[in-house]
Amino acid sequence: MKRIFTKITNRRNLLTGGAALAGGTALASFGVVRRPRAATFDSESTDPSNYVQTAMQSMGNHGEMVTIGDVGTDINGFDASDLLTDWETGQIEVGHDGRKTRTFQVEAEDREIEIAPGVTFPAWTFNGRVPGPTLRATEGERLRIVFRNSGSHPHSMHFHGIHGASMDGINGSGLIDPGEEFIYEFDAKPFGCHLYHCHAFPLRAHMHKGMYGTFIVDPDPEKHSENRGVALSRKLGTPENSTWQEFVMVMNAFDTNFDGENEFYAVNTVAHHYMKHPIKIDRDRPVRIYLVNVTEFDPINSFHLHANFFNYFDHGTTLTPTLQTVDTIMQCQAQRGILEFSFENHEAGKYMFHAHQSEFAELGWMAVFDVTGGAE
């Protein structure tokens, strides 16, 4: 997002003929004033620090710098807190040869969602939510994704994974018109933290309208004897995995006034949601985050953890970290990875995490872990 200072053309206002905010200081400009660069005026009664202090005094923990209000489930039908751990594991069938086939049902639909308190956005969704369902499978399984398009535009599901050309979700291979259905079929590989998104053109519009979701392929421990323990901890449903606190976080943003710049940033859609509803962390159990960046219009997004460091597995396709002991990583569009860390030796309390582009943070991508447990 460019510095918002530069005069933006409010496309919606142009469309509706409502650019009513022209000439902010026209009164001042009729004949008398140009903006002085240096403020050297007489400040006998106006010590600026007084103002700042007074204004600061009224601020709470994180100040008044936050969206006002709260997003409930009334409009969305989902709570952003639930999205963190809502794994969609589909239906499993075991074939004669013992091979598992996992079937997911996904439906594209138009739906208005509330992306910040009081601000609705006409989204295109997978299964009525943004981000779409977090599809989770295990390496080596046969996957069938039954995709129905109940939206108003042609849509597809393009998986970041390994598959044949006919299953790619582009024009001619699974891009379907409204009312149609398509079944994507391929093997779950490679293991890692991936994503899927609509690949209809214009891609930018379909992406930023909300058509994306996380696609996790857990490693098959049997195939990774050298790192079997790590693989077991990654595989959903194992005792090793259950000691972990796993969360999926999709870094996304919304351009509400169609000017090609985002007005709201978040993880999992709702600006500031995890600021107002901190994510509960048991400090004695390790934390794993499946982080995906689908932010449109801005080339990169980032994740910064306060007061702690983590190991990072880029794309999640390795069982040993690709980056060790870092507290900030950045991802380009569609890049994703796994973060692993622990608050084991930390005091209990609130630990922030946010994009370290201050602007993204201040426009909504700012959140808090509420670490509890252990002896004080």
Added chain:
Amino acid sequence: MDGCFRRYGGRGMSTTNGKAITSRLSILTVAVLPIVLLVLSGVWIISSDPLNVFNSNTPPIEELVIERLFLDEEGIHLKVRAEGSEPITIAQIQIDAAYWKFTQSPSGSLSRLSSANILIPYPWVEGDAHNVVIVTNSGATFEREIEVALPSQTGRVGNLRAQATVGGFVGILPVAIGMMFFPLLVRLRSKGMKFVLSLTLGMLAFLLIDVLEDAFELAAEAASAFQGPTMVILIATTACLGLVAIGRRNGAPTGLALATFIALGIGLHNFGEGLAIGAAIAAGATSLGAFLILGFTIHNVTEGIAIVAPVVRKRPSIAILVALVLLAGAPAIPGIWLGSYAIEPHWAALALAIGAGAILQVLFEVGALTLRGPKGFLENLDWTFLSGFIFGISFMLLTGIVVKI
């Protein structure tokens, strides 16, 4: 009108007897029928919504005008007015690309033309620029830049006094100085006097354009439902005609009456100048240096000459002259106060439109006095007049260079 109805009624009724009754009936019918039809069509339009076909899926037109903005120790204060086709709900507010908590009173959505006060407890930085973006529930944004953050001047006694002093310098002082040409004017012969009156006309013409320009500029800032530009013309015309009517109760105004009207018109113009200066003080006092105040003082000197020109032969008392000076110059002071208080643009436009009307009136009266000869209206339009007129405009233009930075 009556004849028209009679003719209309007569078409249906040929007998003379029925005429009176019929015409009364038809008056009733003719008066009521259109209103009934209007109501019926209104009901039909609302119930059937014929335009529905065209905008099934379009977002409502949202318009929001920020009428006032000032900063103080509490934060940033806004007064906003909603305009669009449907009520507007302010959902969030960004300051410098960050969301901030705010309070709105009255709260809730804003129906068309209703207004609300908003306070954002933002730790603004004196002398910096800030950017306010209002985000509505549909995600539409309305932006306003604070070019230089300065604390509001409102309610500080020391400031009010300082502003009054500035007002005195740009309003009262130049008019008084201009009047000091009085003894010189007394010595003028009729040709010289004509030159002075023509000069007055040129100056008034300049002021009229000046004040209209400002009025239109302010009107454009106001909510468009107020139909600012049309209102400016309407109010200016009405004010002008009203003042002409008042002034001509006992014949065309001359002498002291004319001088008073000139002072009134100039006073309203100086009120407008005060508004501009006040707004400038509110927006960045540094730019309003002594140089600029001096510029205004010189710029306004001819106003004094204009006021005394009609009373040269009357030898008015000092008290009357002082009263005229105050009438013409003092309005600059409340103008500055209101301007620095960030008065809503529609009120400022209204004041300036009245000022334009007042100037138009004296332009007309002085013009009539100067140009009318025994035989016709433009009889006295000669080179003396033209040179005076052009000198008047040129003087204002040239001294205006100093003020219009």
